[in-house]
Amino acid sequence: MFIVTAKEMYDIDHYTMQTIGYGNLLMENAGRAVAEKITKIISKEEPISVFVGTGHNGGDGYVVARTLWNIGYDIEVIQVGENEKLKPEVRFHKQLFINCRGTVHVAVDDETLQHVFTNKKVVIDALIGIGLTENIREPIATAISLINKEAEMIVSVDIPSGLPSDEGNLSSIAIQAHHTITIGAPKMSMFIPSTEDFYGNWDVVSIGHSPFVFEKYTNRIMITKELFQQTMPRRKKSAHKGDHGRGLIIGGCDNMPGALAMAVKAALKTGRD
Ligand SMILES: NC(=O)C1=CN([C@@H]2O[C@H](COP(=O)(O)OP(=O)(O)OC[C@H]3O[C@@H](n4cnc5c(N)ncnc54)[C@H](O)[C@@H]3O)[C@@H](O)[C@H]2O)[C@@H](O)CC1
Numbered sequence: 001m002f003i004v005t006a007k008e009m010y011d012i013d014h015y016t017m018q019t020i021g022y023g024n025l026l027m028e029n030a031g032r033a034v035a036e037k038i039t040k041i042i043s044k045e046e047p048i049s050v051f052v053g054t055g056h057n058g059g060d061g062y063v064v065a066r067t068l069w070n071i072g073y074d075i076e077v078i079q080v081g082e083n084e085k086l087k088p089e090v091r092f093h094k095q096l097f098i099n100c101r102g103t104v105h106v107a108v109d110d111e112t113l114q115h116v117f118t119n120k121k122v123v124i125d126a127l128i129g130i131g132l133t134e135n136i137r138e139p140i141a142t143a144i145s146l147i148n149k150e151a152e153m154i155v156s157v158d159i160p161s162g163l164p165s166d167e168g169n170l171s172s173i174a175i176q177a178h179h180t181i182t183i184g185a186p187k188m189s190m191f192i193p194s195t196e197d198f199y200g201n202w203d204v205v206s207i208g209h210s211p212f213v214f215e216k217y218t219n220r221i222m223i224t225k226e227l228f229q230q231t232m233p234r235r236k237k238s239a240h241k242g243d244h245g246r247g248l249i250i251g252g253c254d255n256m257p258g259a260l261a262m263a264v265k266a267a268l269k270t271g272r273d
């Protein structure tokens, strides 16, 4: 599995949409794949509020809302931001949701947001994805703080809104998710101590990107248990520890011997002499 920066993900999406020719199928795929995961986490008995922004992360949110609504979930959408700011693809998916008789509330400032924000226990967060720039502005900042305060279950789409995708610290405020369903590939900030806890439990959904496109734009690979096992040489059942070479570990530090201790332990566990 590849790990991407925001820039790499944009390049991968762009190539997939323009050169391979997926066009706006990619957003439909993304929203549907996320919705499928959500059915495993949230039951139909729970009323769900989907908070969407005006960018493409919000477009994913509209597809998630429509997909769940059409299979019998109790869904409402709260759009944080003016209709005029909706990107064309987002406007398209908003209209599909409305045509399916879905309900959308539009909140353009703190006041309308406070007004619509009552009893939002289960929230899908599609306010901002990898397109975050600078410190969080209003009314998104208020939306994030209300969601964090009130909601008992928060599922973020792609990344928790307000969190940087790459290395870097939190600029102001971010969604503290219980689950995050990330699109295409894990993002760098999932592995950075100052940001990883915001993700809660995370999962990755595949939306139609080809592996060669990932290889074209990134070379950062996540070593999963399966990948690790594939790279290990096969040992005969009768093998002796001396049959597989000897390991030499050089390192150490007077007051921080942890890395050395772990390397030795790993060597022992893999059967080194
Ligand atoms: N067609 C596509 O391009 C695809 C996009 N995808 C989704 O699109 C996302 C990226 O979309 P975008 O590039 O449109 O960006 P986002 O939707 O992540 O963010 C842009 C939106 O956030 C707002 N925003 C940014 N910084 C802000 C700040 N500091 N304070 C308040 N508001 C702020 C912007 O005004 C804009 O409305 C991904 O995370 C993913 O969820 C996926 O659906 C795959 C396909």
Ligand SMILES: [K+]
Binding pocket: 057, 125, 126, 127, 128, 129, 156, 157, 158, 159, 160, 161
């Ligand atoms: K989000």
